[in-house]
Amino acid sequence: MEHHITIRSGELDLAATLHYPVSGAAGSKANRHPIIIIAHGFIGTRIGVDRLFVNAARDFCRHGYMVLRFDYGGCGESTGDYGQGGLDALIDQTRHVIDYALDIDCVDPQRLILLGHSLGGAVAILTAARDKRVKTLVLWAAVAYPFNDIINITGKQLYERAVQNGSSDYLGYNFEPVFFDSLTKHQPFEQLRKFNGDVFLVHGTADEVIPVDYCFLYQKLFWMRSQGLCDKEVIFQANHTFTGREAKEQLLSKTREWLITNDKQKQEWNDWEI
Template identity: 30%
Template sequence: MEKYVEINSMGYTLRGMMHIPENRNEKIPFVILFHGFQDDRNEINFVHTELSRRLCERGIGSVRFDFLGSGESDGCFEDITVSREVQNGLDILDYVDALPFVDSSRIALHGLSLGGCVAGMVAGLRKEKVKALSLWCPALDLVYNMREKNLCGQDVSDIEEKGYADVEGLRLSLDFYKDCLGIDPYAIASQFDKRVNLVHGDQDITASCDVSRKLKDMYGDRADLLIVSGAEHRFTSVPYRKARMESALRFLCNELKKG
């Protein structure tokens, strides 16, 4: 079953889609999916929609919300900061944790690109509530590069002068830049103490593959890392997409359906 849902976060309405397996006889494991920068809950080439549906076929529920200022949720793009997305993520986790049909001991987070950065930070802040962490092309480097006024290769050095950066016709606020100056995603994500699955393309110029390598080193034996040769940030081929999808499905099923 696919069901439209809404929650309140920081006074804004977040809108999303929940996937609930049919014929459930007990509380179910659950995955929360976080989308990336300038995307929405369906994600690049609808890949999060596919992941949710395939998880549902395997008896695992999920929810995909648009972050504040993205997709159908309240706000505009200028409202976005990394810290606000992290707060959205914490509020979504609390919402899922309170659902009567969800097994609170089997909740995983999954994130793509900046959503992977957010997922890692939420997992670090609420490690007692998160069973496993799945990351596709996590873009923690976006935060650190933004401190140098570089956004995914775009020079935004005029952001203080103009009060915003022009990102493909969208206004990225000065607040976004200032927020990046004050947060340390690696330090927060490092607090997570359970299993992690990382998938990254070695041709990714949007979020460096070095991010996933650093996370692998940081998490040690608790993390698996798949580097897909030839894949860029969008994983725009059938074989690349299949490799990424199957890695996440295998990991999430193994972690959430065991025990």
């Protein structure tokens, strides 16, 4: 069952789709379900390239998960202008979506999973570092150096025009210097240690946008925390958006298997009380 909804974030209306678990699916606990919130990447949408997030949400809900995917302000069907307020605005919007998710009666607040792709992965880390309600992170081809990675996508000239003229157009989106300033201000590598939950990383070896090396760097730094596990999966020949049936099937199956196994281990551990 899917519902198209609107989530208020300040003066913005964020378009979103809420997926309910398939009846009888595993994963419920005392009539409450874990929920996965999907954060899309740079000028993306809640649909995803080749319907990646639609397919992911429907797959997860068949296995007992609620899923909430949404459009950031100025993207997809949401109101506003993308990039206004920089990464801080994206973090705030994500937290408002978390507010909405935890107001749903059948959601288990102890099993809130934030899944971020590309720039959405960086936003997910920065959000989890601030918001203890996030219990688990799933990062697909996550950005690690926001300024450099986005400049590599848009081209350095776009940034220079924005600084010189006060704004610059990229594929119909208007970016002001404040957006680029925010990219330099926030460093996921520095903030990730503030998150104590478990993490699952997935990256493709043929990613032409965000280097697969980031996956290994992220795991190393997550391992250095005093709490929380971190596992990774590297998918051979998968590109940035995991295009193609084989890459997408591996992405979804590996993510789903990790989530289910991780949740089972936590429940078993909780049964052992001293």
